[in-house]
Amino acid sequence: MSQDPAFASLARRIDRLEALEQIRQLPAKYALALDMRDMDAMVSLFPEDVRVGRETSGRLALRGYMDRTLRSPFTGTSHHIGGHVIEFDDPDHAHGVVYSKNEHETGDEWVIMQMMYVDDYIRAPGPDGPRWYFARRLPLYWYATDLNKPPIGARKMRWPGTEWVEGNFHKLFPSYEEFWARQGDHGGPVAEPAPLEGFLAAMRRGASAPKVKVRAD
DSSP, X not given: OOOOHHHHHHHHHHHHHHXXXXXXXXXXXXXXXXXXXXXXXXXXXXXXXXXXTTTEESHHHHHHHHHHHTTSSOSXXXXXEEEEEEEEEETTEEEEEEEEEEEEEETTEEEEEEEEEEEEEEEEOOBTBOEEEEEEEEEEEEEEEETTSOOOSSOOBOOTTSOOBOOOTTTTOTHHHHHHHSSSXXXXXXXXXXXXXXXXXXXXTTOOOOOOOOOOO
């Protein structure tokens, strides 16, 4: 006996809503675990075979890396999660972009940072059945500076005791550079709305991900 098409459609829609809610929770849980320095809680948001650099993998390796990274130069951190765009590749794989505004106590300075994460998500077996995890997080930074020193001008990544450098905040999306390269509206026709699961791909227009030196954010 074949399944009723209407029921099957409803089941797929409910599954998608539940998936969206689980994925939306991931960045918030990541921020809380990071700020509370609960490394076991943090690594539980990644699958068991998570890649850690080029040579290692697994939650144990990720926990060790994050434990070392969060001890210096950070005394304390606070991550504030912003807008979150999520799109599905298939029922068990998705990708997204989420904003994050972060504060860091670093010695005698208070460093604020604006960034976004470009994420891949995967549904994999969990202790209580399938659940969604981070498959990969790519951090793209705009600025970092002492709270009392607004990062006006170029090279906005200004960590205490380091050379100032440019961030990667805008480099995934060609539109930012194109906007400032022209004078006024481009004059062409208005683009058609992107497919429902293709908004990010349309904005990227084939741009490759920039190479990023990962910080513990």
